[in-house]
Amino acid sequence: MKPIGKVLCATGIIAGLLAFFWKDAFNPESLSGARVLLTGASAGIGEQMAYHYAKFGAEIVLTARREAVLQKVVEKCLTLGAKKIFYIPADMSSPSEPEKVVQFAVQKLGGLDYLVLNHIGVTHFQMWAGDVEYTRWLMQVNFFSYVALATAALPTLEKNKGSLVVVSSLTGKIPTPFTTSYSATKFALDGFFSSLRHELIMQNRNVSVTLCILGLIDTDTALENTRCVFGGGCRSLGGIVSAGTCLFLKACKKCTTVFKMVCASVRMCKKTNGKSASAWVHHGGCACTP
Numbered sequence: 001m002k003p004i005g006k007v008l009c010a011t012g013i014i015a016g017l018l019a020f021f022w023k024d025a026f027n028p029e030s031l032s033g034a035r036v037l038l039t040g041a042s043a044g045i046g047e048q049m050a051y052h053y054a055k056f057g058a059e060i061v062l063t064a065r066r067e068a069v070l071q072k073v074v075e076k077c078l079t080l081g082a083k084k085i086f087y088i089p090a091d092m093s094s095p096s097e098p099e100k101v102v103q104f105a106v107q108k109l110g111g112l113d114y115l116v117l118n119h120i121g122v123t124h125f126q127m128w129a130g131d132v133e134y135t136r137w138l139m140q141v142n143f144f145s146y147v148a149l150a151t152a153a154l155p156t157l158e159k160n161k162g163s164l165v166v167v168s169s170l171t172g173k174i175p176t177p178f179t180t181s182y183s184a185t186k187f188a189l190d191g192f193f194s195s196l197r198h199e200l201i202m203q204n205r206n207v208s209v210t211l212c213i214l215g216l217i218d219t220d221t222a223l224e225n226t227r228c229v230f231g232g233g234c235r236s237l238g239g240i241v242s243a244g245t246c247l248f249l250k251a252c253k254k255c256t257t258v259f260k261m262v263c264a265s266v267r268m269c270k271k272t273n274g275k276s277a278s279a280w281v282h283h284g285g286c287a288c289t290p
Contacts, residue, residue, distance in 0.1 A: 035058070036115075038061070039101070040117075042065070050062055053077075054081055057083050059082070060084070061105040062088075070089065088100075088105075093141050102149060111156045111159065113157075117150070117165065127177070146193075162207055165212065168212060193209055193211055194209075
């Protein structure tokens with residue numbers, strides 16, 4: 001066996017042992033009345049996370065571009081048990097929208113305990129064709145709006161010892177073909193928010209930062225993109241519901257980094273305080289049809 005194979009094998013064994021012995025407690029009562037602002041909440045992982053917060057009695061503000069779809073998510077959240085819920089349509093390609101959204105949430109909820117950044121701009125898997133304007137637009141939606149939202153929310157999050165949750169991608173860790181512009185936005189997220197976490201710790205500012213690293217999840221966009229690139233798409237993408245559940249639980253525990261990867265052999269979660277870690281093996285992989 002090659003050295004890298006031995007390392008991966010050993011990592012998998014260690015991950016499995018940690019998963020078996022690790023008891024990662026989750027306190028549902030911590031979310032009762034928690035004030036949450038969640039972006040990209042009209043579909044996919046954002047929608048699933050909204051339902052989880054609602055089930056545990058959180059007070060929620062949802063935002064996305066499509067108002068009609070947001071209204072349906074709000075209605076379901078109410079049936080699931082949300083104590084309060086509001087929504088505000090917003091287009092994050094506009095530089096003025098992020099601050100307005102945070103102001104709306106703080107006004108409606110009286111402050112924030114969680115800011116969950118999950119929205120993305122429309123992305124297509126394709127070779128780089130030199131479209132600089134599209135890349136600028138995508139950077140605004142996928143990166144600059146995240147920075148603006150976090151900056152506007154930091155004072156209230158710090159006051160309430162809150163949590164900042166950033167949903168990112170494996171393409172922000174490992175360069176991959178067909179994702180040049182998208183990957184650039186995700187690398188930017190990783191660099192900014194990982195550095196911000198260190199700065200907050202250095203300043204003794206009590207705000208946790210959780211960076212969620214996703215593999216390929218079976219959202220409508222991902223399925224369409226893989227069909228365009230690979231012809232038949234992928235047979236074993238990660239499920240939206242399971243991904244939403246994983247990120248929700250780990251974010252509530254104030255983890256530093258959450259890995260939810262379909263094409264990797266190991267998932268990991270490292271605690272913010274750096275004193276404990278858990279990891280577990282993912283059974284399966286990514287298989288593309290010809």
